[in-house]
Structure formats: C-alpha cells, structure tokens
Amino acid sequence: MRGEESKAAGVTPIRILGIDPGLRITGFGVIEKFGSRLSYITSGCVRTQQDGALPLRLKTILDGLREVIAAHRPQQVAVEIVFVNVNPQSTLLLGQARGAAICAAVDADLPIAEYTALQVKQSVVGNGHAAKEQVQHMVRRLLALPGDPSPDAADALACAICHAHGGQGLGSLPTAGMAVRRGRLR
Numbered sequence: 001m002r003g004e005e006s007k008a009a010g011v012t013p014i015r016i017l018g019i020d021p022g023l024r025i026t027g028f029g030v031i032e033k034f035g036s037r038l039s040y041i042t043s044g045c046v047r048t049q050q051d052g053a054l055p056l057r058l059k060t061i062l063d064g065l066r067e068v069i070a071a072h073r074p075q076q077v078a079v080e081i082v083f084v085n086v087n088p089q090s091t092l093l094l095g096q097a098r099g100a101a102i103c104a105a106v107d108a109d110l111p112i113a114e115y116t117a118l119q120v121k122q123s124v125v126g127n128g129h130a131a132k133e134q135v136q137h138m139v140r141r142l143l144a145l146p147g148d149p150s151p152d153a154a155d156a157l158a159c160a161i162c163h164a165h166g167g168q169g170l171g172s173l174p175t176a177g178m179a180v181r182r183g184r185l186r
Contacts, residue, residue: 018160
C-alpha cells in the first residue's frame with residue numbers, strides 16, 4: 001500500500017542509516033522519511049571486544065555495519081563528526097572507528113552526510129547541549145517508539161532524524177552567506 005501511496009503522491013520514501021561511531025559500541029539506526037513523516041525501521045549496536053586487538057575491533061565495526069546495510073538497504077547515511085576529546089589517544093581511536101563506519105557506507109556506494117553532536121541535538125531536542133536522556137526521550141517521541149532506545153542507538157537515530165530534517169545535509173536549505181555557530185545557522 002505504501003508503494004502505491006508514494007507513486008500517487010509523487011513522493012518517494014528515503015531510507016536513512018544514522019551512525020554513532022564508537023570503538024566499544026557503535027550505534028546504528030535506520031529510519032524512513034516519507035514526505036514529512038518519519039518511520040522507525042530498526043536500531044541497535046555493534047559491540048567490539050574491549051580487550052581485542054584494534055584491527056579486529058575495526059573489522060567488527062565494518063562487518064557489522066555492512067550487515068545492517070545489506071539487510072535494510074538504506075539510500076543515505078548520516079554519521080556524527082568526532083571532535084577532540086581531553087585525551088588525544090582516545091580521539092585518534094574514535095576517529096579510526098568512525099573511519100571503519102564510513103568505509104562500510106562507501107563500500108556500498110552510499111552518499112554520506114556528516115553532522116556535529118551540536119547539530120544533531122539542536123535538530124532533535126532544540127538544544128545543542130541536551131543531555132543523553134533528553135535525546136533518548138525525543139527520539140522515542142518523534143518515532144513513536146514504545147520505549148527509550150539505548151543511548152548509542154538513540155544517538156544514531158537522532159543523527160538520521162537530523163539528516164531527514166536538515167534537507168539532506170543542509171543541501172536544500174538556503175544557506176548562502178550563513179555560517180554554523182554553536183550548532184545553529186546564522
């Protein structure tokens with residue numbers, strides 16, 4: 001029925017995979033945008049062995065996200081951008097996990113949009129400095145879920161929602177002469 005509705009209305013559903021990269025836990029969430037409506041498809045986490053060698057952990061992330069992409073066939077991917085943490089070593093490791101996540105999308109020839117945590121939180125909660133619990137609650141409300149998703153899955157779903165609300169990476173918003181400051185267009 002949905003396929004017939006989309007053809008009749010001239011609207012094509014877009015399936016978006018959101019990714020919240022992490023070396024221990026990489027969250028993922030798949031939603032579908034149909035006009036202005038968002039529908040939950042799936043979410044979860046790819047977990048790596050904490051005591052495992054780095055290359056094997058990165059392979060786990062890559063393989064896990066490849067499976068998600070193969071099973072749910074997203075058309076676009078939104079990934080959270082990693083910023084510098086207090087510990088430079090942690091930042092480097094997180095960047096490598098993010099690279100493995102991006103490679104899974106690139107390997108499937110999917111377009112990738114990147115968003116800062118401030119942009120994601122601003123889009124979903126309305127506050128760029130929102131707490132994780134606020135993000136979980138708003139994701140639950142926006143997608144009409146029966147309960148709060150795990151924090152990592154909620155962050156990934158929030159990234160996908162941000163992409164859906166943002167006009168595919170701010171591409172369709174008139175942004176000439178504007179800058180992003182504190183997660184907001186100015």
